[in-house]
Amino acid sequence: MTDPSPLSSLSSALAEVVARTAPSIVSVRSHRFRSTGFVWKSGLIVTADEALADEGEVEIGLPDGGTTTATIAGRDHTTDIALLRADIASAPVRLATTVPPLGALAIVVATNRDTPSAALGMVSASGKSWRSLRGGDIDARIELDVRLRGSQQGGLALDASGQAFGMAVLGPRRVLVIPTATIERVAAQLETRGRIARGYLGLGLQPVRLDDGIGAMVMNVDKAGPSAAAGIRQGDVIVAVNDQKLSGVRALSRTLGPSSVGAVIDVAVRRGGEPASFRVTVAERPET
Template sequence: MNRSILRAFACSALIGIAAISGVQAQPVPSAAALPDFTGIVEKNAPAVVHVEARYTGGTSRKNQAAGDQATPGQGIPDDPQADLFRRFFGMPLPMMPSPQDQKHTSLGSGFIISSDGYILTNNHVVDHADKVIVRLQDHRTLTAKVVGTDPTYDIALLKVDAGGSLPTVSIGDSRGLKPGQWVLAIGSPFGFDYTVTQGIVSAVGRNLGERDQAYTSFIQTDVPINRGNSGGPLFNLQGQVVGINSQIYSNTGDYLGVSFSIPIDVAMNAVQQLKTKGYVSRGMLGVTVQPVSDDMVKAFKLDNGAGAAVVDITPASGAAKAGIQVGDIILSYNGQALQQSADLPPLVGMTKPGSKVPVEILRNGRKQTLEVTITETSRDQNAVSKSGAAPSAHGGAAALGLTVQPLDNDTRKQLGLNPGQGVVISDISGPVAAQAGLQAGDVILMVNQQKIASVAEFQAATKDVKAGSTVLLLVRRGEQSQFIGLTVPDGK
């Protein structure tokens, strides 16, 4: 049976438990031996919010892959051919027939981290939303601004203006979590606000692989989380937030006892950067690694398969300058031993660019430590800056509903373009570009008769785009070029 990691959603199920003959019953713990969560809930529930994301027009490919077009009350059938990692996207309303005219709503959870209205949730809860609504426990409904998002960490920072001081959660330290500790979640599964579930930490530092959030070492728990819990807080017994509920592991779409939360330390690091820079920077070592296979253990005469085997080096990177070579096995990074290759990206990602870090390697049977200067990874193409996220309501390139990336020289040659000419559309993320007929793979040569040679030039040329603006693009598709006008709705 094919298994899947899914963004926190599942369909309700009842599981019967039958007694097994001949098995001796275990003593039931006394009530005094079990924790009482009522104080934690009473103190923190007012700071937990219900998040409603509203959409108009076609969703991104990422969200379509989530199966978010099912109607309420329907289970999402498991597709054996679907991606291993599927995006949770709340509880959508029934779809309108036309992809361009359809409107739908997705629900999730979040929590207030500062009294002036900053709210933390998952990026996939609000990704590409036209409007985000937040509902508080006192039934106030507020429009939230998307301050910034980071798809790689799956973090979104929202801001509401409540006209006064708001209740907040206490932020804990996820680095001190240990398997077996009690934790609980508060959220809105299936739209049932302020639902409380509890369990224990099953594992820490759980890596889900390169296909989904390779830079995150998750907290694994058995806390039941379902559709609508995503973005909500995970508390320890001290009433402190230690994680953001994000995903479940399932082969059916149902909750099966394994849930994953983003460590709050990772999330708050992202929050600080989103507030100050509008984006999240991550460290880059400059290597491509793979697990140490059994064959490598035999060939290199290793004791075990711990570590990360280097299979490629990025030219001019910190790793290249420090002398790391293909075939080296990285045993530890900044003093932390690597049990598997997936341990490396989260450690590197959390390293501040410019830092000098000791990296222990094994080469030709001998251990040595190299000092590597960590550089910065390129920014996520679909990350949203402080200027806003909603295509129909905010300025900049996001208002056009498209994402671009650099155009490689081989593609330029195939299209008959000169070096340094044009950027390519990598994603259609909103109705403005979609309704104009633009497609992923189209090449943008000019913006308002200004030649475009890089992503930075495209961003600069579109930074003043706002509601009511019309932008003229020179677009190349195949062997033909055409001017296409995009008008951003004024929202009136």
């Protein structure tokens, strides 16, 4: 009997990797949305937030073909992570902390319209931490050269040895992976608090163009917020924060991540054309 060819060996190894992971993969149905999730802890499922409806019942398709309902334990739009609670006996996935190198093979194990699925591709980008357009801190930049359908969002990304290194989601023109470190950090907070703390200045801002750069005009002030307490008023124009010129309202919002809560910042403004400075203690954004 001849030895199996290298391709045959590779095919068998990939099939074995998928078979080991599939029992922890579920389908997620919410309103008209379909996506994938995986068992993070007993009774807790991680899925892609962007593929989860804003309201209505959530139904989980189990690996054995059965279904169960789930409730939303918490969700974070900025990192695209949502956590669901469900009565499910499937074993949790073991997430690896490694970040795969550029060019490594990657397998995405997911569901497609409630049917188990798998896709093979390559790590097309592997780099340092980055911040999403919505202001979420992602611990590593991982992109995959793989084709995924919308219902496969939330599937597990595995390396060739079968280690799960993150969750596959659809980004702008590419497939991104939310890495293990981000999932563990965010999901743990969603489990205990149901939300991720974000910084809050209590200001409604409008970008304005100045002779020497960009400013942010204060359109309204939360009377109970930290900026009002510091003395900032409607009509002030913010020009710098901590001696750094303002590059835009969105850029300012992105600095108000979880680590900003409780920090004291120096806010430079122009009031009636005259410079003024205020020290603001960043508060936690109210749930509403």
